[in-house]
Amino acid sequence: xxxxxxxxxxxxxxxxxxxxxxxxxxxxxxxxxxxxxxxxxxxxxxxxxxxxxxxxxxxxxxxxxxxxxxxxxxxxxxxxxxxxxxxxxxxxxxxxxxxxxxxxxxxxxxxxxxxxxxxxxxxxxxxxxxxxxxxxxxxxxxxxxxxxxxxxxxxxxxxxxxxxxxxxxxxxxxxxxxxxxxxxxxxxxxxxxxxxxxxxxxxxxxxxxxxxxxxxxxxxxxxxxxxxxxxxxxxxxxxxxxxxxxxxxxxxxxxxxxxxxxxxxxxxxxxxxxxxxxxxxxxxxxxxxxxxxxxxxxxxxxxxxxxxxxxxxxxxxxxxxxxxxxxxxxxxxxxxxxxxxxxxxxxxxxxxxxxxxxxxxxxxxxxxxxxxxxxxxxxxxxxxxxxxxx
Ligand SMILES: [Zn+2]
Ligand SMILES: [Zn+2]
Numbered sequence: 001x002x003x004x005x006x007x008x009x010x011x012x013x014x015x016x017x018x019x020x021x022x023x024x025x026x027x028x029x030x031x032x033x034x035x036x037x038x039x040x041x042x043x044x045x046x047x048x049x050x051x052x053x054x055x056x057x058x059x060x061x062x063x064x065x066x067x068x069x070x071x072x073x074x075x076x077x078x079x080x081x082x083x084x085x086x087x088x089x090x091x092x093x094x095x096x097x098x099x100x101x102x103x104x105x106x107x108x109x110x111x112x113x114x115x116x117x118x119x120x121x122x123x124x125x126x127x128x129x130x131x132x133x134x135x136x137x138x139x140x141x142x143x144x145x146x147x148x149x150x151x152x153x154x155x156x157x158x159x160x161x162x163x164x165x166x167x168x169x170x171x172x173x174x175x176x177x178x179x180x181x182x183x184x185x186x187x188x189x190x191x192x193x194x195x196x197x198x199x200x201x202x203x204x205x206x207x208x209x210x211x212x213x214x215x216x217x218x219x220x221x222x223x224x225x226x227x228x229x230x231x232x233x234x235x236x237x238x239x240x241x242x243x244x245x246x247x248x249x250x251x252x253x254x255x256x257x258x259x260x261x262x263x264x265x266x267x268x269x270x271x272x273x274x275x276x277x278x279x280x281x282x283x284x285x286x287x288x289x290x291x292x293x294x295x296x297x298x299x300x301x302x303x304x305x306x307x308x309x310x311x312x313x314x315x316x317x318x319x320x321x322x323x324x325x326x327x328x329x330x331x332x333x334x335x336x337x338x339x340x341x342x343x344x345x346x347x348x349x350x351x352x353x354x355x356x357x358x359x360x361x362x363x364x365x366x367x368x369x370x371x372x373x374x375x376x377x378x379x380x381x382x383x384x385x386x387x388x389x390x
Contacts, residue, residue, distance in 0.1 A: 007062075007072050007075045007076070008079055010058075010059075011076070012058070012072065013059075013063070015055050015056060015059040016030040016031060016034065016056065016063065017030055017034070020073075020076075022063075024064075024066075027063050027064060028060075028064065031056060031060040034052075034056045035056055035057070035060075038052045038056060039053060040053060071208065071209050074207075074208035074209060075209070078208075144268065144269070144272035144273075145269040145272040146272045146273050147174075147265050147266035147267045147268040147269070147272065147273070147275040148265055148275045149265045149275040149277070149278060150171060150173070150264070150265040150266060150275065150276075150277045151277075151279075151280070152169045152245075152247075152277060152278070152279045152280070153279065153280045153281075154247065154249070154279055154280075154281055154282070155282045155284065156249065156253070156283050157283075158283060158285065158286035158291075159318070161249070161252070161253050161254070161255075161281070161283040162318055162344065163344070164248070164250055164251035164252070164253070164346075165249045166246055166248050166249070167246070167247050167249055167279075168244050168245070168247075169244070169245045169246075169247050169277075169279060170242055170243075170244055171242065171244075171245055171264075171277070172240070172241070172242045172243075174238045174239070174240060174266050174267060175238065175239060175267060176237065176239075176267050177230060177233035177236075177237055177239045178232070178239070179231070179232035179233065182238065182267060183226075183237055184226045184233060184236055184237035185227075185228065185229070185230060186226075186229060186230050186231065187230070189226075189227060191224040191225065191226050192224065192226075193223065193224060193225075194216060194218055194219035194222070194223050194224055194225045195218070195225070196217075196218035196219065197223060199223040199224070200216070200223055201215070201216055201219060201221040201222060201223040202214060202215060202216055203216050222269075237267075238267055245261065245264045247259060247261055247279050248261075249281060250346045251345070251346050252294060252344055252345055252346050253281050254281075254293075255281065255282060255283040256280065256281070256282070258278050258281070259278070259279045259281060260276055260277070261277040261278075261279060262276050263276065264276065264277035265277050288316065289318070291343065293351065294342050294343045294345050294351025295342045295343070295351040295352050295353070296317070296341070296342040296343055296351065296353045296354065298315060298316070298353060298355050298356070299355075299356045299358050300313060300315050300324070300355050300356065300357060300358065301358045301359075302326055302330070302357055302358070302359060302360070303360060304359055304360075304361070307326065307329075307330045307331070307332070307357065307359050308328065309328055310325070310326055310329075311325075311326045312324070312325050312326070313326055315338075315353075315355055317338075317341045317353055318341075318343070319341075322338055322353070324338060326357065331359075332357060332358060332359040333356065333357065333358075335355065335356045335357070336354075336355045337352050337353070337354055338353040338354075338355060340352065342354075
């Protein structure tokens with residue numbers, strides 16, 4: 001008989017008013033006494049008694065049969081060993097697998113479980129839940145595992161950020177062994193298929209009514225063994241060293257931007273892929289230019305007469321100079337746009353150069369200038385502060 005879902009939920013010993021170690025005699029005696037007491041014939045129309053009688057019968061059906069009782073006890077032991085009631089919601093964190101002794105390395109083999117009927121469904125559900133939980137599936141040594149992501153920072157000049165650059169980043173940490181290239185096998189040899197698990201990485205372990213798969217102790221889950229280990233890494237395939245990664249910084253990168261370098265993180269385990277490297281870019285400010293996205297910002301001082309009369313002024317760009325026409329009557333703070341002379345865009349094209357006009361006032365005046373300005377002042381007619389109402 002297959003273990004039943006009910007076995008996880010019901011304490012048959014308690015139903016019969018017994019302790020777990022009860023003898024066969026005690027079980028039979030308790031059953032007879034309770035069955036007589038709650039028998040439907042003795043309690044006509046009493047629904048509670050009817051339910052109780054069913055429970056008692058179910059309990060005795062299992063506990064009264066030595067073979068069934070043994071299986072039931074094994075199920076109950078597992079529940080008691082920490083897994084709790086596997087049907088009681090999502091509590092208990094990582095799920096059922098963690099409840100087993102050394103559970104971190106044991107996982108359910110759903111394929112085997114299907115062979116034992118109802119239980120397969122139960123454990124299939126549990127397994128599904130554990131999978132989503134994450135912790136139970138990221139077991140150390142359990143088959144291929146992706147390496148971790150790494151973080152690094154680079155400092156770029158404004159010009160390098162504008163034009164893009166290739167920067168060498170030094171990373172110290174786990175890296176594929178430089179002698180064996182990460183295989184763990186001595187030079188001239190290659191890893192062999194593990195003879196104990198035939199390359200599967202797991203092996204079946206019988207535990208009472210269950211069949212589990214356990215990480216193969218011979219190969220640690222990789223499915224491969226190394227006859228002659230690499231002397232540099234001792235067969236592990238990884239070593240701690242400083243490696244240099246060339247990071248291509250795209251054109252027009254902005255301060256604080258993160259650049260992903262695929263596959264340059266920590267090496268994977270057991271043939272899993274490596275993680276990624278994320279490089280945070282710091283861009284030094286420019287002595288002249290500011291920046292807003294792909295637009296380049298520049299403040300340009302102009303004299304009062306240039307602003308009043310209009311002028312053509314030469315301004316620098318990232319690439320040579322350009323002449324900007326200041327229209328007559330330009331006010332201080334006005335921004336003029338020079339299309340296409342901003343920062344190159346990664347996708348092609350470029351942003352604009354935004355020229356903000358700063359009208360400068362001379363700190364000293366020659367006699368000639370003073371007379372000219374006084375003559376100008378004498379012509380002022382309108383009050384520019386009239387709108388302030390004072
Ligand atoms: Zn090596
Ligand atoms: Zn193996």
